Amino acid sequence: MNRGGEIYIGLMSGTSLDGVDVAIVDFASFPPRVLHCHTDAYAPELRAALQQLCREQSTSLDALFRLDARLGDTYAGSVERALRAAGIDASRITAIGCHGQTLRHSPDSDPPYTVQVGDPNRLAARAGIDTVADFRGKDIALGGEAAPLAPAYHRFLFHSGDEDRAVINIGGIANITWLPADPAVPMLGFDTGPGNTLLNYWIERHQGTAFDANGDWARGGNLDGELLADFIAGEPYFRAAAPKSTGTEYFSPDWLESRLPASFDARDIQATLVELTAATIADAVAQLPGKPANCYVCGGGAHNGFLLDQLRQRLPGCGLQTTEALGMDPDYVEAAAFAWLARERINRRAGNIPAITRARRETLLGAIYAAE
Numbered sequence: 001m002n003r004g005g006e007i008y009i010g011l012m013s014g015t016s017l018d019g020v021d022v023a024i025v026d027f028a029s030f031p032p033r034v035l036h037c038h039t040d041a042y043a044p045e046l047r048a049a050l051q052q053l054c055r056e057q058s059t060s061l062d063a064l065f066r067l068d069a070r071l072g073d074t075y076a077g078s079v080e081r082a083l084r085a086a087g088i089d090a091s092r093i094t095a096i097g098c099h100g101q102t103l104r105h106s107p108d109s110d111p112p113y114t115v116q117v118g119d120p121n122r123l124a125a126r127a128g129i130d131t132v133a134d135f136r137g138k139d140i141a142l143g144g145e146a147a148p149l150a151p152a153y154h155r156f157l158f159h160s161g162d163e164d165r166a167v168i169n170i171g172g173i174a175n176i177t178w179l180p181a182d183p184a185v186p187m188l189g190f191d192t193g194p195g196n197t198l199l200n201y202w203i204e205r206h207q208g209t210a211f212d213a214n215g216d217w218a219r220g221g222n223l224d225g226e227l228l229a230d231f232i233a234g235e236p237y238f239r240a241a242a243p244k245s246t247g248t249e250y251f252s253p254d255w256l257e258s259r260l261p262a263s264f265d266a267r268d269i270q271a272t273l274v275e276l277t278a279a280t281i282a283d284a285v286a287q288l289p290g291k292p293a294n295c296y297v298c299g300g301g302a303h304n305g306f307l308l309d310q311l312r313q314r315l316p317g318c319g320l321q322t323t324e325a326l327g328m329d330p331d332y333v334e335a336a337a338f339a340w341l342a343r344e345r346i347n348r349r350a351g352n353i354p355a356i357t358r359a360r361r362e363t364l365l366g367a368i369y370a371a372e
Contacts, residue, residue, distance in 0.1 A: 005028065005092065005094060006026055006027040006028040006094065006343075007024065007025070007026050007027075007028075007035070007088070007092050007093050007094060008024075008025055008027065008093065008094055008095055008096070008097060008339040008340070008342050008343050009022065009023070009024050009025075009079055009082065009093055009095075009096045009097070009129070009339055009342075010022070010023045010025060010096075010097045010334075010335040010336050010337065010338035010339030010340070010341075010342065011075050011078065011079070011096065011097065011098040011099060011335060011338060012099050012334040012335040012337070012338055013042075013071075013075075013099065013100070013101045013118070014099075014102075014171040014172055014299075014300075014334065015102060015171050015172025015173050015195075015197055015247060015248045016171055016172040016195075016196050016197065016200060016211075016300055017042070017047055017050050017051055017054065017101075017172065017248075018039075018041060018042065018047070018200075018210060018211070018300070019039050019040050019041040019042045019047075020039065020040045020042070020074065020075060020078045021037070021038075021039050021331065021332055021334065021335040022036075022037060022038055022039070022040065022078045022079065022081075022082045022335060023036070023037040023332045023335035023336045023339055024036040024037070024082055024083070024086055024088065024093075024339075025336050025339040025340070027339075027340070027343055031157065031327060031328075032157075032336070032340075034328075034329070034332065034336060035086050035088065036082050036085055036086035036088075037082075037329060037331070037332040037335065037336075038081070038082060038085065039331065040074075040077070040078045040081065042074075046070065046071075046074065049063075049067060050067070050101060050103075053067065053103055054103055054104075054248060054249060054252075055249075055252060055253060055254070064117070067117055068117040068118065068119050069119050069122060071100070071101055071117055071118035071119065072118050072119030072120065072121070072122030072123050072126075073122055073126065074118070075098055075118055075123045076122060076123045076126035076127050079096060079123070079127045079129070080126075080127065090127060090128050090129050093129045094130070094342075094343070094346060095129065095130045095131065095132055095342045095343070095345075095346050095368075096123065096124070096127065096129050096130070096131045096132065096342060097131075097132050097133075097135075097338035097339050097340070097341050097342025097343075097345075097366070098118060098120055098123055098131055098132070098133045098338065099116065099133075099135060099334075099338050100116030100117055100118040100120075100133060100134075101116060101117050101118055102114070102115070102116050102247060102248075103115045103116070103117055103249075104247070104249050105136075105146075105147060105245065105246070105247035105249065106247075106249075107140060107144070107145045107146060107147070107245060112140050113140065114136045114137065114140055114146050114147075116133075116134070116136065118133070120132075120133035120134070120367075120369040121369055123369070124369040124370065124371045125371065127371070128371050129371050130346075130368060130369065130370055130371050131368070131369045131371070132341070132342040132345045132346065132366040132367070132368055132369075133366060133367060133369060134366055134367045135149060135338070135341055135351065135365045135366045136149065136365075137367075138352075138363050138364065138365055138366075139352045139357050139359045139363065139365065142359040142360045142361060142363055143358065143359055143360050144243075144352065144354070144357035144358045144359030144360075145243055145244065145245040145357045145358050145359075146245070146352075146357060146359075147175075147191060147245035147247075147357065148169070148175040148177070148189050148190065148191060148245060148356070149337070149341065149351070149352070149357075149365070150169060150175070150177070150189075150333070150334055150337045151167075151175075151177040151187065151189030151353060151356050152337075152341070152344075152351060152352065152353050152356075153333075153336070153337035153340045153341065154167045154177040154179060154189075154333075154337075155177070155179060155187060155353075156340060157326075157328065157336075157340075158179060158296065158323070158326055158328075159179050159183075160179070160181060161181050161183075162181060163181055163292075163293040163294060164178075164179070164180050164181050164290050164291070164292045164293055165179040165181075165292050165293065165294055165295070165296065166178055166179065166285055166288065166292040166294075166295045166296070166318075167179065167295075167296050167297075167298065167323070168281060168285075168295055168296070168297045168298070168311075169195075169297075169298050169299045169333065169334065170195040170196060170277070170281075170297060170298075170299040170300065170301025170302065170304075170307070171195050171196060171299040171300060171301070171334070172194075172195055172196055172197035172200070172248045173191050173193070173194065173195050173197065173246060173247060173248060173251065174191065174192045174193060174194065174195035174277060174280070174281055174299075174301065175189065175190060175191045175192060175245075176189065176190065176192055176281065176284050176285065176288075177189040178288045178289065178290075178292070179292075180289070180290060185289070185290075186355050187353070187355070187356070188242060188288065188289065188355070188356065189242075189353070189356040190242035190243055190244050190245065190284070190356070191244060191245045191246045192280050192281050192283075192284040193235075193237060193238060193246065193251060193276075193277070193280040193281075194251040194273075194276065194277055194280070195277055195299065195300075195301050196211065196277075196299075196300050196301055196304075197248045197251055197252075198251060198253075198255075198256050198273050198276070198277075199211070199212055199218070199270065199273050199274065199277070199304075200212075201253050201256070202256070202266070202269060202270055202273060203217055203270060206266040206267075206270075211300070212270065212304065212306075213303075214303065214304060214305045214306065215274060215304040215305055215306025215307050216306070217267060217270055218267070218270040218271045218273070218274045218306050218307075219271070219306040220267055220271075221265065221267035221268040221269070221270050221271030221272075222265075222267075222268045222271055223268070223271050223272055223275050224264075224268055224269070224271075224272045227259075227260075227261065227269075227272050228272050228275050228276060228279065230259065231259060231272075231276050232276070232279065232280070234259065237250070238280055238283065242287075242356075243355070243356055243357060243358040245357075256273075274304070274306055274307050274310055275310060277301070277307060278307060278310035278311045278313075278314055279314065281311060281314075282311065282314035282315055285315060285318070291317070291318065292318055293318070293319065294318065294319040294320075294321065295311075295315060295318050295319070295320045295321075296321060296322065296323045296325065296326060297311075297320065297321070297322045297323065297330060298322065298323045298328070298330035298331075298333040298334070299330065299331075299333070299334070300331070302322045302323075302330035302331070303330075308320065341365060341366065342366065344364075344365070345364055345365060345366040345368065346368070348364060349364075350362035350363055350364060350365075351363075351364065351365035351366070352365055
């Protein structure tokens with residue numbers, strides 16, 4: 001194994017299917033230092049293949065494993081570019097933590113399973129760095145949801161003894177972490193429902209762009225209150241108790257299309273989908289054991305000004321800001337989390353929190369793929 005010290009690389013390609021977030025993090029001191037971070041957008045044909053595979057119920061083995069190999073090479077290229085940009089030699093990196101691209105997450109099926117692709121063998125071999133991957137499988141094997149995993153890192157990085165906090169990650173799927181100031185009070189974390197996934201699908205279908213910059217297209221639409229109420233009332237997931245997790249294979253284009261009225265204004269639907277994300281996040285905050293003094297937002301949704309405005313209206317009395325206020329770029333919290341989870345695995349420390357994932361016990365997360 002590499003023993004380069006306390007520098008790790010985290011790779012996160014999330015449920016928004018937009019690309020690969022890379023963070024090089026030095027954990028030698030606290031708070032850890034992010035030495036470099038950037039995002040590599042997926043090539044259009046790769047993104048299209050991933051979208052198709054996530055939306056279809058079946059595919060060929062050839063298509064699946066070609067994609068697995070291609071993603072492994074894609075991740076390796078992202079690591080190589082990050083090291084060049086940072087001026088850091090690969091020998092200084094202890095390990096890479098690679099989440100992989102989730103294609104299916106089904107913790108409630110019989111048997112339960114979760115699938116991430118992006119061949120870690122190819123990544124380790126090409127980068128010349130030990131790689132930790134398959135972070136979710138062991139928690140699933142122990143009866144857990146295997147999601148969300150970031151709350152353990154949120155606790156490590158963002159816990160404060162002075163205030164109760166909530167961290168709201170808005171990726172394709174949104175999730176929340178409750179961080180009570182008192183360490184004796186249990187923390188909580190769960191997926192709240194759709195984040196950006198339906199928003200991105202809808203604007204790409206009707207405007208041909210991958211996302212709604214600052215929420216400006218949605219801002220020009222009108223809320224359909226009756227449709228919003230139908231979205232929420234007709235979906236059992238929103239009423240389910242935590243621990244719980246979900247994915248874009250559930251809150252999918254089919255989920256949305258099957259619930260639309262016969263006639264609609266596309267921009268009004270976008271505005272209503274923003275309200276769906278804001279309402280379900282705010283409902284989750286209201287269900288926490290206590291009222292957070294501040295809510296800190298990370299993930300791509302942190303750039304949607306309209307969504308943040310709606311959240312502020314629904315969360316009066318709770319200061320809402322991005323994790324930039326805590327010294328962490330909101331775009332790279334999750335990538336840094338998988339760098340930290342790789343560090344926990346290398347040092348043989350448990351990476352899951354059973355109270356959050358529902359696993360029977362704490363366990364090491366991830367398999368190690370040696371570079372040599």
